[in-house]
Amino acid sequence: MAWYDYVIIIIYLLNTLLMFIYGLHYYLIAYLYYRKKKERILRPEPLLEGDFPKVTIQLPIFNELYVAERLIRKVMAINYPKDRFEVHVLDDSIDETQDICKKLVAEYQKSGYRIEYLHREDRVDHKAGALREALAKAEGDYITIFDSDFLPPEDFLLKTLPHFSNSDIGMVQTRWGHLNQDYSILTKAQSLAIDSHFVLEQSTRSDYGLWLNFNGTAGVWRKSCIEDAGNWQGDTLTEDLDLSYRAQLRGWRFIFLQDVVSPAELPVEMTSYKAQQFRWAKGSLQTAIKLIGQVIRSPYPLRKKLEGIIHLTYYSVHPLMLFNLLWTLPLISVQHRFFQDFSLMGYPVATLIGMVFMILGTSAPSFFLLYTQRELTGSWTKRLRWLPYMFLAGLGIAIHITKAFLEAVFRKKSSFIRTPKFDISVTRNGWFRKQYTIPIDFITVLELAAAVYAMIVTYYAFSYGIPLAATFPILFAISFSYVGLTAIFQRFRRKSFMVKAEKVTTES
Numbered sequence: 001m002a003w004y005d006y007v008i009i010i011i012y013l014l015n016t017l018l019m020f021i022y023g024l025h026y027y028l029i030a031y032l033y034y035r036k037k038k039e040r041i042l043r044p045e046p047l048l049e050g051d052f053p054k055v056t057i058q059l060p061i062f063n064e065l066y067v068a069e070r071l072i073r074k075v076m077a078i079n080y081p082k083d084r085f086e087v088h089v090l091d092d093s094i095d096e097t098q099d100i101c102k103k104l105v106a107e108y109q110k111s112g113y114r115i116e117y118l119h120r121e122d123r124v125d126h127k128a129g130a131l132r133e134a135l136a137k138a139e140g141d142y143i144t145i146f147d148s149d150f151l152p153p154e155d156f157l158l159k160t161l162p163h164f165s166n167s168d169i170g171m172v173q174t175r176w177g178h179l180n181q182d183y184s185i186l187t188k189a190q191s192l193a194i195d196s197h198f199v200l201e202q203s204t205r206s207d208y209g210l211w212l213n214f215n216g217t218a219g220v221w222r223k224s225c226i227e228d229a230g231n232w233q234g235d236t237l238t239e240d241l242d243l244s245y246r247a248q249l250r251g252w253r254f255i256f257l258q259d260v261v262s263p264a265e266l267p268v269e270m271t272s273y274k275a276q277q278f279r280w281a282k283g284s285l286q287t288a289i290k291l292i293g294q295v296i297r298s299p300y301p302l303r304k305k306l307e308g309i310i311h312l313t314y315y316s317v318h319p320l321m322l323f324n325l326l327w328t329l330p331l332i333s334v335q336h337r338f339f340q341d342f343s344l345m346g347y348p349v350a351t352l353i354g355m356v357f358m359i360l361g362t363s364a365p366s367f368f369l370l371y372t373q374r375e376l377t378g379s380w381t382k383r384l385r386w387l388p389y390m391f392l393a394g395l396g397i398a399i400h401i402t403k404a405f406l407e408a409v410f411r412k413k414s415s416f417i418r419t420p421k422f423d424i425s426v427t428r429n430g431w432f433r434k435q436y437t438i439p440i441d442f443i444t445v446l447e448l449a450a451a452v453y454a455m456i457v458t459y460y461a462f463s464y465g466i467p468l469a470a471t472f473p474i475l476f477a478i479s480f481s482y483v484g485l486t487a488i489f490q491r492f493r494r495k496s497f498m499v500k501a502e503k504v505t506t507e508s
Contacts, residue, residue, distance in 0.1 A: 056140030125234025170225030170252030238283025396483030
């Protein structure tokens with residue numbers, strides 16, 4: 001074999017080994033969660049004692065025509081003494097959302113509620129900037145944040161504030177629920193992934209004192225913790241993750257409450273879902289680049305540092321998967337030429353080793369998701385049929401996440417693209433007739449091209465008598481096709497509806 005043939009094989013094995021490590025992390029989290037399960041069930045719920053502390057509820061809003069009123073009315077219905085909490089509507093909107101928010105604020109002010117409308121013209125640092133500027137006006141000792149699509153339960157403050165009894169507790173995060181998880185294949189896939197993040201990951205990190213992140217909404221901060229950690233900063237796209245790590249590096253502890261649930265709206269538009277994932281991925285990696293050195297130098301145990309590094313860099317698994325697909329074709333060529341020299345059970349050794357790593361690594365998310373649903377529903381199989389949906393959505397955005405990874409690594413700035421909310425809770429609520437939709441970008445073309453490439457790899461794998469090597473290319477071909485074609489179909493559906501609506505308007 002030529003030296004470059006060895007290089008191709010070694011690179012492939014290293015790539016699959018890295019993916020295996022990220023997959024192994026899933027098994028570890030699940031095991032740690034299981035160990036603490038009984039303690040979590042038996043743990044008594046603290047009660048709010050003495051005077052009710054002052055709380056400021058911040059509602060960051062930008063062009064939320066369909067959900068702003070729903071949010072404000074739900075927040076104002078929270079069960080807490082009127083004179084002990086205030087609400088700040090942080091409205092950066094540039095459309096008629098302003099009028100909706102101003103009207104509601106005036107309505108509740110007349111009823112004696114402490115609610116204020118705050119509007120910025122410049123939108124510096126986007127959400128981070130709005131939260132930072134509003135913090136200076138907050139009278140509360142505790143800051144609660146809800147994004148526009150969330151519906152907090154009435155007892156939210158009564159269930160979260162007691163957990164600040166220890167002075168070193170800086171933040172309490174609660175679990176996200178779903179208003180529209182049954183809406184489509186895409187929302188079902190997202191609900192599985194989000195449930196797993198909260199039920200297993202956040203619970204385990206909270207139980208073992210690992211790095212726990214604020215998820216941007218449905219949580220409560222101690223105001224002094226935010227200030228001590230350096231306040232909200234806009235140099236990453238995930239200001240929540242950034243502040244979380246900076247606060248914990250300062251010695252603050254965080255808590256996650258699995259049983260306090262605030263339902264929210266999942267993206268139903270493929271381009272919106274991809275934009276959201278792009279923002280989360282790039283922001284996470286920006287935070288990793290910004291803080292990973294401090295994490296390594298921190299005085300915490302090695303196991304906590306390693307988990308933090310995996311946590312911050314987890315979105316790296318997508319470029320690793322994409323690289324694996326691209327590298328499979330040259331690997332097949334190399335192993336076909338030297339099949340007899342390096343084979344085991346009729347298959348090239350490198351392929352077998354790589355496939356073992358891949359199968360162990362990629363089966364981990366499936367186990368993770370099913371274990372999560374068992375915890376939530378009491379059954380492993382109740383949502384088993386949803387599992388393929390998760391693979392479609394997860395694998396299909398690999399190119400989009402790889403773009404986010406490269407932009408973070410090379411410090412390329414990009415605009416903050418928020419996730420549109422359409423007030424969708426049931427199937428009949430059509431999003432395509434509403435504003436704020438995100439257009440298709442060039443990545444959609446690359447996704448379809450990647451699907452074709454994956455089919456070519458599959459063809460060569462079978463042609464060269466190595467069908468095992470076609471396993472993941474087949475999955476990629478289906479996933480890229482699903483993501484790309486869904487985005488195109490949704491765009492044409494919306495365009496067709498708008499044309500018909502315009503025609504009806506013209507005729508009338």
